[in-house]
Amino acid sequence: MIGFLVKRLGLMALTALVLTFVVFALTNLEPNLEKLAKEQNFSRMSDEQVASWLEKEGYNRPLVNRYAEWVIQAGSGDLGQSTRFREPVASILGPRLWLTAKLMFWVMIVMVPCALALGVLAGMREGSRTDRTLSTVAIASTATPEYVSGVILVTIFASSAVGLKWLKGSATSAAENITFENFALPVATMALYGMGYIARMTRASMAEVMTAQYIRTARLKGVSFPRIVVGHALRNALIAPFTVIMLQFPWLLTGVVIVETLFNYKGFGWLLVEAASNNDIELLLSCSVVAVVVVLATQLISDIGYVFLNPRIRVR
Amino acid sequence: MEPLGWGAIFARMALAFWPVWLSLAAVFALSIGLRRRLGLYGRLFDSPMGMIGLALVLFWVFAAVFADVIAPFGPLEQYSGMKNIKPGAFLGDDGGVFLLGGDNLARDVFSRMVHGARTVLEIAPAATLFAFMVGITLGLPAGFFGGTVDTVLSFLANLVLAFPVILLFYLLVTPEMRETAIPTALAATLFVFPIVFFLLLFWSRYGEDPARAAPFIGTTLVLGLWVYSGLAFNADPLGVFSMDPNLLNIFVSVVFVNAPTVFRIVRGLGMDIKTRDYVAAAQTRGEGAWYIMLWEILPNVRGPLIVDFCLRLGYTTILLGTLGFFGLGVSPESPDWGMTINEGRRLLSIYPHPALPPALALISMVLGLNLLADGLREQSMKD
Numbered sequence: 100m101i102g103f104l105v106k107r108l109g110l111m112a113l114t115a116l117v118l119t120f121v122v123f124a125l126t127n128l129e130p131n132l133e134k135l136a137k138e139q140n141f142s143r144m145s146d147e148q149v150a151s152w153l154e155k156e157g158y159n160r161p162l163v164n165r166y167a168e169w170v171i172q173a174g175s176g177d178l179g180q181s182t183r184f185r186e187p188v189a190s191i192l193g194p195r196l197w198l199t200a201k202l203m204f205w206v207m208i209v210m211v212p213c214a215l216a217l218g219v220l221a222g223m224r225e226g227s228r229t230d231r232t233l234s235t236v237a238i239a240s241t242a243t244p245e246y247v248s249g250v251i252l253v254t255i256f257a258s259s260a261v262g263l264k265w266l267k268g269s270a271t272s273a274a275e276n277i278t279f280e281n282f283a284l285p286v287a288t289m290a291l292y293g294m295g296y297i298a299r300m301t302r303a304s305m306a307e308v309m310t311a312q313y314i315r316t317a318r319l320k321g322v323s324f325p326r327i328v329v330g331h332a333l334r335n336a337l338i339a340p341f342t343v344i345m346l347q348f349p350w351l352l353t354g355v356v357i358v359e360t361l362f363n364y365k366g367f368g369w370l371l372v373e374a375a376s377n378n379d380i381e382l383l384l385s386c387s388v389v390a391v392v393v394v395l396a397t398q399l400i401s402d403i404g405y406v407f408l409n410p411r412i413r414v415r
Numbered sequence: 416m417e418p419l420g421w422g423a424i425f426a427r428m429a430l431a432f433w434p435v436w437l438s439l440a441a442v443f444a445l446s447i448g449l450r451r452r453l454g455l456y457g458r459l460f461d462s463p464m465g466m467i468g469l470a471l472v473l474f475w476v477f478a479a480v481f482a483d484v485i486a487p488f489g490p491l492e493q494y495s496g497m498k499n500i501k502p503g504a505f506l507g508d509d510g511g512v513f514l515l516g517g518d519n520l521a522r523d524v525f526s527r528m529v530h531g532a533r534t535v536l537e538i539a540p541a542a543t544l545f546a547f548m549v550g551i552t553l554g555l556p557a558g559f560f561g562g563t564v565d566t567v568l569s570f571l572a573n574l575v576l577a578f579p580v581i582l583l584f585y586l587l588v589t590p591e592m593r594e595t596a597i598p599t600a601l602a603a604t605l606f607v608f609p610i611v612f613f614l615l616l617f618w619s620r621y622g623e624d625p626a627r628a629a630p631f632i633g634t635t636l637v638l639g640l641w642v643y644s645g646l647a648f649n650a651d652p653l654g655v656f657s658m659d660p661n662l663l664n665i666f667v668s669v670v671f672v673n674a675p676t677v678f679r680i681v682r683g684l685g686m687d688i689k690t691r692d693y694v695a696a697a698q699t700r701g702e703g704a705w706y707i708m709l710w711e712i713l714p715n716v717r718g719p720l721i722v723d724f725c726l727r728l729g730y731t732t733i734l735l736g737t738l739g740f741f742g743l744g745v746s747p748e749s750p751d752w753g754m755t756i757n758e759g760r761r762l763l764s765i766y767p768h769p770a771l772p773p774a775l776a777l778i779s780m781v782l783g784l785n786l787l788a789d790g791l792r793e794q795s796m797k798d
Contacts, residue, residue: 114570114577122586130591235464238789242782244733246740246756247774253760254767261767268764353581357740361760372741375585387586390579398577 179381199366210290218301240295270364304339345401419503434481465790471783479532486526518769527750550677558685572675610639619705718795725788
């Protein structure tokens with residue numbers, strides 16, 4: 100187990116290093132730097148002035164050197180200065196990540212139980228009418244990306260012209276204080292898209308477990324059907340979905356960005372969009388690194404969790 | 416004149432789609448008549464869900480083909496007095512109806528929705544196909560040979576997969592990026608794979624008989640390099656194939672995002688199939704590795720690959736919509752669904768009608784593709 104962990108952590112560190120280098124290179128492209136120079140000084144700089152400014156600020160040194168410097172700096176907690184917010188990146192990132200964490204928490208609370216229930220109910224009697232109906236619901240949910248369901252939900256529940264007018268179409272006020280009224284729509288929008296995929300995985304895994312020998316034995320012994328499902332099948336059927344739920348994180352990030360833009364909730368996704376659209380190189384770089392590290396960490400957790408949940412897998 | 420009621424609007428819309436209904440009826444009548452002779456495609460007509468999926472997909476395909484006939488107005492045309500107008504309003508006295516109202520720039524929402532299908536169907540299938548070519552050409556050797564080839568390729572694929580898609584798009588699809596050589600370099604790398612794929616395909620089959628191999632390989636090289644020079648470098652000597660730099664940037668990014676997933680699927684399938692008896696038989700006959708991969712393994716994994724192709728096409732449609740939603744789409748004016756939703760959402764709480772039609776169009780198309788994939792999977796499992 101220790102060897103496995105060390106190997107995984109080593110691979111993860113290597114991946115993180117390569118990926119952050121790629122991000123560093125992509126955010127520090129020649130045209131980006133030129134734009135930065137013009138933003139920092141004045142917009143009608145001549146090419147020579149741009150070149151001399153870049154030279155003075157040290158942007159002309161080899162990429163690898165600058166990357167190494169950035170890694171050392173970032174390691175000591177200094178993530179640079181945001182040009183968009185005129186503040187240190189590290190002090191901006193924290194509160195935004197916390198807001199997104201709250202959003203993710205509620206999304207998970209809504210999405211995971213719904214998806215598992217949907218999948219287990221559909222998979223316990225494969226091919227039945229319940230199965231067909233619920234599977235179609237799951238397929239429909241995977242076909243509805245956040246920017247579509249968000250628009251539809253806002254029209255139905257929050258539009259001031261038509262619809263029910265129950266909820267708010269903006270989640271800006273949720274940053275201070277979360278209420279059902281301002282947070283239900285963003286959470287529902289995000290949960291809807293991810294739900295179908297997890298439900299389908301759960302269904303497939305449940306259907307497979309239900310054909311296993313020990314389930315048949317339990318049936319022949321006369322154990323009641325609900326008891327079979329809850330007591331015998333459920334734990335084994337939930338191994339595969341666990342991995343899937345953990346691997347959903349990179350997908351959820353896209354959802355976070357869309358939902359936070361759509362509902363104007365100023366979290367991490369919103370920050371990423373601000374950084375990218377304002378050519379805020381240091382901020383975008385830090386956001387990217389956070390995103391990549393989160394993805395890699397969830398991959399690691401899913402691998403370890405898989406081993407713990409499934410005693411048949413032995414790692415050396 | 417009084418604006419039309421919702422009943423009349425729907426009736427008129429149904430009427431506007433007449434070429435689509437006609438083509439759909441023709442396709443379905445023909446296919447159901449011949450379904451016993453059409454293999455997997457024919458068996459699709461035994462599953463109601465698969466049929467609904469196919470109908471939805473074909474609906475948008477035909478809508479894209481006949482967009483000029485269906486749409487009463489041009490997708491970019493602006494009409495004074497029609498800004499944000501309610502659905503069913505008349506343009507002048509006999510100028511036609513804005514069936515689904517007008518958008519913020521006084522364009523007809525219905526016409527834009529119909530033309531949006533064209534934008535999506537121009538890019539998504541081609542991008543998915545390229546991603547499959549890359550994934551297959553790299554995934555087969557990784558699965559078949561294993562070892563170092565597999566380790567290196569898998570590491571690279573996992574690198575790309577560890578990138579959150581949205582981040583990759585924000586880094587790759589930017590105006591600054593277009594000023595650099597990166598999109599061209601990526602295109603030059605990715606677009607080589609289809610040529611390599613076909614060369615290997617023909618060479619592994621006819622390689623021992625140069626006389627038979629020559630026409631195939633010659634055609635591939637001439638045609639492939641011609642298209643390649645046009646698409647990747649915009650240097651087609653005859654000027655037939657070319658791609659706008661922005662479009663190329665988007666196209667390459669979508670292929671780049673999709674290819675590693677295809678790679679993983681093909682690799683897994685290859686590892687599974689290579690232990691089969693017919694592979695061993697081919698090895699005993701002394702067939703080359705590429706022959707076995709492309710002519711023994713690949714035809715036998717077509718079922719899962721076709722299913723995944725449908726799913727991936729839906730996913731690509733969603734991706735293109737995401738790009739449009741963030742304003743990174745094909746061109747600022749294009750009727751692309753994602754972009755139209757993005758434009759419409761700003762005024763969503765006052766005027767919901769410009770944003771809803773493209774949203775529903777996108778759902779119905781992706782849903783159709785997913786149902787189609789599900790139907791195909793169900794039918795191919797019956798083998």
